[in-house]
Amino acid sequence: MARNLQVAVVGATGAVGQQMIKTLEERNFPIETLTLLSSARSAGKKVTFKGEELTVQEATPDSFKGIDIALFSAGGSVSQELAPHAVKHGAIVVDNTSAFRMDENVPLVVPEVNEEDLKEHNGIIANPNCSTIQMLVALEPIREKYGLNKVIVSTYQAVSGAGAAAVDELHEQTKAILEGKEFTPSVLPVKSDKKHYQIAFNAVPQIDKFQDNGFTFEEMKMINETKKIMHMKDLSVAATCVRLPVATGHAESVYIEIDNSDVTVSDLKALLQDAPGVTLQDDPANQVYPMPADCVGKNDVFVGRIRQDLDEARGFHLWVVSDNLLKGAAWNSVQIAESLIKLNLVK
């Protein structure tokens, strides 16, 4: 496949959409024409791509004629409505929302983990949840070599996962607190939920709405998506997801139990040192470990603080950090598009 492609970005003016456009440019993705789509409200805005000014157009069912690949990141309801039209027009949809992730006809793909699943696509490919992606990039090499039984994760998630308005709220609220001024939370933890809480100088144990079982949807996404992507229906996975006063960069404290009982920390470091998409930052003696503030703008998943559990020989603890807008969203979507080309799946 040598021809350049017709590519569309839906949600082009959003936090993730902007990163998608930037990533397509940085990767020099083979684009013939880039079509930028958005809601009627944002249509008309100008966006620069490769030095050229492009005008954002309103996304409609007919926007996808002739499009080869459409990257969606405009919310689940937009994907529900427009992705089927894009597919009907012959486009392959890479959807960054949760709309189709658990649909058994839709591959849910982290290229470092299950790129081959792309071959089973029926027009739509789902991009997993940000916190799932970075965890699996770190765990897949371990699972492949040493087996994996159990995952218990506690997250430290940035507000940009809740969109640009959440970042604004964090900054404005922080400023108000420092100046001793009043403020009224209105976006976090979940814009559409009943109550809103202070995020500045706080930690909020709610991301997305609650399910009846006491877990949030974010936690259930991590649990269910991990099992689907790793093709391990019976893997034990538990998650507690917490929002922090950090703009960008998710961190995760991950406990795992592997099958093999004579693996050392050195074995895991050697494995992750060479793992695709991973940068190992693990040198406690020199205070080297990953942090959200250091990962911003980088595509990789950063892993450090690898320790063997003191009681369970098959147990290990890891600290996993990545830019939630890049590997957690825009970069993983563009990477899926690159894999589609590599695997010759774009007609």
Next chain:
Amino acid sequence: MARNLQVAVVGATGAVGQQMIKTLEERNFPIETLTLLSSARSAGKKVTFKGEELTVQEATPDSFKGIDIALFSAGGSVSQELAPHAVKHGAIVVDNTSAFRMDENVPLVVPEVNEEDLKEHNGIIANPNCSTIQMLVALEPIREKYGLNKVIVSTYQAVSGAGAAAVDELHEQTKAILEGKEFTPSVLPVKSDKKHYQIAFNAVPQIDKFQDNGFTFEEMKMINETKKIMHMKDLSVAATCVRLPVATGHAESVYIEIDNSDVTVSDLKALLQDAPGVTLQDDPANQVYPMPADCVGKNDVFVGRIRQDLDEARGFHLWVVSDNLLKGAAWNSVQIAESLIKLNLVK
């Protein structure tokens, strides 16, 4: 014991010392004379107690003549040096540093958990690490009723645990970032360690220095102190400790495995509803859960987000929040002093 006591606070001008003085006043602790002690540098400062202005004096080996109870919170080296002198003069020392915590002749006490251990004291009683205390207040009623096998905790800790200078650094750095100005970290994560990192809008997976086994001392404190306080040498405990851009209020994501296999979330809620020192805040449908910003200035430990693990019937997840300067330090110390009186241990 009806008489009023001679009480000393060592480290009276520090973040915890100030809270101790406030707590002694609020609790109307039976004080005849309150002696405030500090380093030579802070001596001479004035502190108000019950409407009276007291002058802080330099702590020396002779400061403890006639003192009944001395509350220490001036750093481990001060406790190492002066606590033995205080004991020689007949005082009972309640030490908030890590100096004597793992000494087998020193009881390490959380009154809700092991108040009876006070009876074994030899002059010094150690106040546990802040993050250990709040976790054990939440777990002890569960351990007592249903048994406890395993604890895996990831913490979300406030900077005030590293002292007043760390709180200043958080606020000044946050302001600098919002104003786009330069800044140079110099306090966090550990003042005496080689490198210092940004804490504002970040999450730093290092509290205290690293040990050779890859765990930090803070993590090892949680592990070892939990076993000592609960008298469970063989309990499996693992910790990952993380510093957040929060001034006051530690949070913890705690996973436990209990002995009993037919316990429900309702059972645990009912148990914790009536547990000493615990306030249950657990109503996901109404977005009720504990948060650091809500716990400041309160003595209790707040517990919420109680969920049964989806794979392990004996596994439960909890979210535990408390004011690290109060139950984590000043209030637990004063509470120990109250227990000493109650148990008739003050001669």
